Amino acid sequence: MRGIGSDGAPIAVIADVHGNSDALRAVLADIDAQGIGPILNLGDHFSGPLAAAETAALMAAREMICIRGNHDRWLVEQAPEDMGPSDRVAYEQLQPSHLDWLRGLPATRRVGEAIFVCHGTPTSDTTYWLDRVAPTGEVQFRPRDEIEQAAEGSDAPVLLCGHTHRPRLVRLRDGRIILNPGSVGLPAYDDDHPVFHVMETGTPAASYAVLCKRGGGWDVSFRAVPYDTARMAEMADAAGRADWAQAVATGWFSPDR
Numbered sequence: 001m002r003g004i005g006s007d008g009a010p011i012a013v014i015a016d017v018h019g020n021s022d023a024l025r026a027v028l029a030d031i032d033a034q035g036i037g038p039i040l041n042l043g044d045h046f047s048g049p050l051a052a053a054e055t056a057a058l059m060a061a062r063e064m065i066c067i068r069g070n071h072d073r074w075l076v077e078q079a080p081e082d083m084g085p086s087d088r089v090a091y092e093q094l095q096p097s098h099l100d101w102l103r104g105l106p107a108t109r110r111v112g113e114a115i116f117v118c119h120g121t122p123t124s125d126t127t128y129w130l131d132r133v134a135p136t137g138e139v140q141f142r143p144r145d146e147i148e149q150a151a152e153g154s155d156a157p158v159l160l161c162g163h164t165h166r167p168r169l170v171r172l173r174d175g176r177i178i179l180n181p182g183s184v185g186l187p188a189y190d191d192d193h194p195v196f197h198v199m200e201t202g203t204p205a206a207s208y209a210v211l212c213k214r215g216g217g218w219d220v221s222f223r224a225v226p227y228d229t230a231r232m233a234e235m236a237d238a239a240g241r242a243d244w245a246q247a248v249a250t251g252w253f254s255p256d257r
């Protein structure tokens, strides 16, 4: 069997499933339909008012190379009473074995010779790498100098990150690429850090990416997989999270869109 990252062997890159088992099921079916073998999963696996335990079961049944995201870390570091509402609902569904599995995940890892994997940036699981939030709350593309600064010290030609839920590909001046595959399970959200802002992809489709080395370069395809969002939106509503229901069903966060 050829190694991960070898020429002509595609890799699926998924991130930010956030307990959305129906979106993950659709993405896995799409990966299978394309005959792709290895799956790299960049974290934030379970957190959210959806189907955390079901997602854990789906993931356990598949071979994946995983790291932990900020929400995975909070699920095992924070006391339940200190958790945010999205982490708390997931925590209540998860078994001790799921939490043990999260505890064992690395924050970053090298996969093969060519690929470096992290959730936010190489040094932070809560920092957006390819985007930034202005003091006004506007989400902007991060300037190239700042993106490259955060890539210093990582010599891998392919750098993978998640966390923003925004599918993006950036090529650095030295030829390295940074790929964010977008989010499998949560296409829109709001956050208070560093100031209040809203992230919206504008589509409910489950997002992931396919990465393949070809000759001297890396071929990247973004996939947007439609699936029936009704059950997940109902679960969010049942948990009192109309914001999540709206986000999962539409890809927009604000109800007036």
Ligand SMILES: [Fe+2]
Pocket: 016, 018, 044, 069, 163, 164, 165
């Ligand atoms: Fe996330």
